[in-house]
Amino acid sequence: INFIPVEFSLDGKSLYVITDRDSDFLYLAKLDLQTKTLETVYQTDWDVAFASLSKHGKYLVVGVNEDSQTRVQVFDAQSMEPIELPTVPQASITSFRISNDEQHATFYASSAKMPGDLFYLKLDGGKPQKLTTSLNSEIDPQHLVEGQVKRFESFDGLEIPGILYLPKTAAEERKVPALVWVHGGPGGQSTIGYGALIQFLVNHGYAIYAINNRGSSGYGKSFESLDNRNHGKKDLMDCVTSKKMLAATGRIEAEQIGIIGGSYGGYMTLAALTFQPEAFALGIDIFGISNWHRTVQNIPPWWEAQRKALENEMGDFDDEDYFKSISPLFHSKNIIRPLMVLQGANDPRVLQVESDEIVAAVKANHVPVEYLVFPDEGHGFRKKANQQEAYTAILSFCDKHLRNVKQTD
Numbered sequence: 001i002n003f004i005p006v007e008f009s010l011d012g013k014s015l016y017v018i019t020d021r022d023s024d025f026l027y028l029a030k031l032d033l034q035t036k037t038l039e040t041v042y043q044t045d046w047d048v049a050f051a052s053l054s055k056h057g058k059y060l061v062v063g064v065n066e067d068s069q070t071r072v073q074v075f076d077a078q079s080m081e082p083i084e085l086p087t088v089p090q091a092s093i094t095s096f097r098i099s100n101d102e103q104h105a106t107f108y109a110s111s112a113k114m115p116g117d118l119f120y121l122k123l124d125g126g127k128p129q130k131l132t133t134s135l136n137s138e139i140d141p142q143h144l145v146e147g148q149v150k151r152f153e154s155f156d157g158l159e160i161p162g163i164l165y166l167p168k169t170a171a172e173e174r175k176v177p178a179l180v181w182v183h184g185g186p187g188g189q190s191t192i193g194y195g196a197l198i199q200f201l202v203n204h205g206y207a208i209y210a211i212n213n214r215g216s217s218g219y220g221k222s223f224e225s226l227d228n229r230n231h232g233k234k235d236l237m238d239c240v241t242s243k244k245m246l247a248a249t250g251r252i253e254a255e256q257i258g259i260i261g262g263s264y265g266g267y268m269t270l271a272a273l274t275f276q277p278e279a280f281a282l283g284i285d286i287f288g289i290s291n292w293h294r295t296v297q298n299i300p301p302w303w304e305a306q307r308k309a310l311e312n313e314m315g316d317f318d319d320e321d322y323f324k325s326i327s328p329l330f331h332s333k334n335i336i337r338p339l340m341v342l343q344g345a346n347d348p349r350v351l352q353v354e355s356d357e358i359v360a361a362v363k364a365n366h367v368p369v370e371y372l373v374f375p376d377e378g379h380g381f382r383k384k385a386n387q388q389e390a391y392t393a394i395l396s397f398c399d400k401h402l403r404n405v406k407q408t409d
Contacts, residue, residue, distance in 0.1 A: 002026065006050075010057045016041070018048050024220035028062060042073075042080070047218060053077060054098040059123075061096050065218050067149055068163055068191045072096050072107070086127050088119065090146055092193055098123070106131075112165070113141040115194040135194075143168075145202050147192045150209070152245035154238045158226075161219065162211040162242065163190055165202045170251040177402045178207035178252045180239050180280070182261030182268040186227060186313060189218040200391050206398060207252050209245075213238035213268075229315045232271035232326045239272060240279045255281065258402050260394075262286035263350060263379065270328035270358060273335045282338040282401045284394055287350045287379060290358040291330075293323035298351065329354075332361035338368040338401040342390055344377030370397055 266288015
């Protein structure tokens with residue numbers, strides 16, 4: 001059970017908390033500090049992501065992770081009547097702050113066409129005013145693509161959500177190649193918003209399906225637990241099954257679908273090429289785990305709390321046989337599709353040796369493999385020059401091995 005403290009009530013007698021006690025989703029509650037009783041304040045069939053009270057207690061702000069997008073609702077804190085406010089279309093709202101006089105608000109909004117900008121709003125009938133422009137001035141927002149939530153029925157009937165980005169040129173008479181994008185984690189979530197690499201690839205004619213396979217957060221703790229001690233198996237089959245939905249759009253070439261992911265998503269990419277070797281046309285592994293036993297044994301001591309949580313989800317860290325059974329490195333002879341690997345040399349979570357060894361193993365299979373190591377990066381590529389080099393290399397790899405490639409399943 002999660003208990004996330006938010007803030008104290010104005011009279012100091014209660015503590016607002018976000019919790020999932022007796023619920024599949026996180027909700028906002030108020031804990032009486034004397035009686036220890038818990039009173040539900042706001043609950044819905046999505047996770048409450050954040051909440052706050054205005055300075056004098058007039059307004060209660062609640063942010064909800066609703067179907068891969070953050071929605072904000074403002075309430076009269078006493079009556080819990082919703083306050084109707086104008087919104088920014090197709091945007092996720094975060095950091096909603098109300099001024100001390102409770103007459104003004106600021107917030108950040110982000111969308112597929114807007115990386116994240118600051119807005120001002122007068123609460124009494126005002127319209128949101130955009131104060132910043134974070135998108136590069138050389139990029140025309142009209143050239144960017146909005147993500148659309150797309151669900152499909154997986155191999156066992158479970159409904160799986162995801163976000164589909166289709167190039168503007170995609171049509172039945174002009175089908176495009178695609179990549180299944182797997183988020184990090186385990187337990188992460190792909191959300192609607194601006195993704196530089198996603199927009200770059202879509203702008204060059206590749207559809208992207210950012211899947212939220214079983215085990216993803218944001219859809220209830222029951223859904224999030226479905227991959228526990230089952231990694232690289234049913235969650236992987238969700239990714240494989242998504243190909244049928246993509247082909248059924250009529251605008252994606254069924255034989256030109258690859259898989260891409262970073263961190264845990266990188267592991268899923270390697271797992272796909274290893275355990276379902278003919279499912280995808282290629283794989284792009286961005287600092288992914290290839291040897292789980294080594295990875296869990298090298299978790300640093302200052303991550304002890306996360307270590308315990310991960311062991312509860314992944315399995316007994318001393319069970320070497322199990323971790324080898326789900327580790328692509330020990331089954332690398334199965335890999336027959338082209339592979340690209342990108343790695344930061346200073347990554348403390350996924351050590352460079354994870355990538356070094358899988359690359360060497362795939363080369364021994366005489367399979368096309370490209371390897372890019374950034375000596376000045378860690379777990380994620382932060383420097384603009386490195387991002388440009390990585391993204392350009394990924395596009396080139398896809399152009400070479402995915403576009404116009406025919407395969408036999």
